[in-house]
Amino acid sequence: MYIIAGLGNPGLKYRHTRHNAGFDVIDVLADQYGIAVKENKYKALIGKGVIDGQQVMLVKPQTFMNLSGESLIDIVNFYKLNPTEDVIVISDDVTLDPGNIRVRRKGSAGGHNGLKNIIEHFHTDQFLRVRVGVGKLPTGGDMIAHVLGRPPKDDRVEIEKAYDMAADAVRCIMNQGVEEAMNSFNGKKA
Numbered sequence: 503m504y505i506i507a508g509l510g511n512p513g514l515k516y517r518h519t520r521h522n523a524g525f526d527v528i529d530v531l532a533d534q535y536g537i538a539v540k541e542n543k544y545k546a547l548i549g550k551g552v553i554d555g556q557q558v559m560l561v562k563p564q565t566f567m568n569l570s571g572e573s574l575i576d577i578v579n580f581y582k583l584n585p586t587e588d589v590i591v592i593s594d595d596v597t598l599d600p601g602n603i604r605v606r607r608k609g610s611a612g613g614h615n616g617l618k619n620i621i622e623h624f625h626t627d628q629f630l631r632v633r634v635g636v637g638k639l640p641t642g643g644d645m646i647a648h649v650l651g652r653p654p655k656d657d658r659v660e661i662e663k664a665y666d667m668a669a670d671a672v673r674c675i676m677n678q679g680v681e682e683a684m685n686s687f688n689g690k691k692a
Contacts, residue, residue, distance in 0.1 A: 503556075503557040503558065503559060503581065503583070503588065504557070504558045504559070504588055504589070504590060504676055505529075505537070505558075505559050505561055505574070505577055505578070505581075505583065505589045505590070505654065506528065506531065506557060506558055506559070506560050506561065506590045506592070507524070507546075507561040507562075507563065507573075507574055507589065507591050507592065508523075508524030508525045508526070508527050508528035508560075508561070508562055508592040508593075508614040509520070509521075509523075509524035509525070509563065509567060509570050509572070509591065509592065509593040509594070509617075510522035510523070510525030510526075510562060511526050511561075511566050511567050511650075512547050512561075512562075512564045512566065513576065516690075518652055518658075519583035519615070519649065519650050519651060519652055520594050520596070520636035520649045520651060520652070520653055520661075521526065521594055521611065521636075521649040522594075522615075522648070523592070523593065523594035523634040523636055523661065523664075523665070524562075524592040524593045524634070525574070526662075526670055527562070527563050527592045527634065527665045527668045527672075528560050528562055528569065528592065528664050529632040530561060530665045530666060530669045531553070531669050531672065532549060532560055534669065535537070535551055535552070535553050536551070536664060537549040537551035537558075537560055538618065539560050539561075539562060540687070542564070543689050544561075544573055544575040544577045544580070545563060545564055545565050545573040545576060546561045546562055546563045546564055546565075546574075546577070547561070547564060547574055548560065548561050548562075548577075549584075549669070551611065552671065553672075554673060554676060554677055556676055559577065559612045559675075560598060561573070561574070561638055564684065565621065567615060567616040567662055568615040568616060568619055569619055570617075570619050570620055571616075571620040571622055571624065572617040572619070572623065573625065574589065574620055574624075574625040575624065576679075578624070579581055579636065580661055585624040585626065586601040586606070586608075586626060586628045586630075586684040587630075588627055589624075589629050589632045589664030590629075590631070590632065590672055590675055590676075591617070591620060591629060591630065591631045592619060592631070592632045592633075592634065592668060592672070593612075593614055593631065593632075593633055594633065594634055594636045594649065595614070595631070595633035595634060595635050596636060596638060596645070596648065596649065598633065598636070598637075598640055599635050599637065599638070599660075599691075600633025600635055600636060600637045600658075600660035600661045600664065601635060601660035601663055601685055601691045601692040602635035602636070602664060602666050602689075602690075602692070603633060603634050603635065603664050603667050603671060603687055603688075604632070604633045604635075604687075604688055605630075605632050605633075605671050605675065605684045605687050605688055606630075606631050606633070606684070607628065607630060607680045608626075608627050608628040608629070609631070610627060611627075611651065616667065617631070622670070624666060630675055630680055631670070632668045632671050632672060634661065634664050634665065634668050635661070635664060636649070636651055636653060636657075637657050637661075639654055643649055649676065656686070660691075660692065662692045663692035664677075666692065667687060667690075667692040671683050671686070671687045674686055674687070
C-alpha cells in the first residue's frame, strides 16, 4: 500500500493558499479515482482506494503544516510501512516557478517546515516527494505572508496545471518508479 500525503493547513482560511498545494493535489487524485478523503483518523483526513490496481491511502494531515510528521509517522507505524518506499509526500515549493514540479527520492527540507517535521519523525530524509512550484518570494517579501497567501490569477492557472502534472507524477512513481518520474517530469512545465 502507498501512503500519498499532501501537505497543507486545515480550515477554510487556508484553502487554495500556496502552502496548501499538497492538499489540492490530493483533491485531484481523489476526484480522478473516486476516493472520498473524509475519514478523520491518525490526526488526518484519509481516504482508502485503488489507483492503477494498487491500494492507496490519500492523506491530508490535520496537524497544521509544521507538525505534518506527527500524523504520517502514526500511519507508517500502524501499517508497518517503510517510509522510504511506501510514502509519497506532496508539498509546495517556493523555489519553483508556477507550473513546474520536482520529483525527488530524498533530500533536505529546503526550508520547508512540513518536510522538516516529517524528516524528524521518519529519522531519515529518504522518502519520495513531489514538490509543486507556487512561485518565488518577491525580493524583500514576507515568507509567511507569501506561502499563506493566494496566488494571483495568472499564477493560479499555472499552479492548477501543475496539480494535474503532480498527480501524473505520483502515478508514474507507483507504476514505473521514481527514476522514470524524475526523468519525465523534472524541468518540464505543465
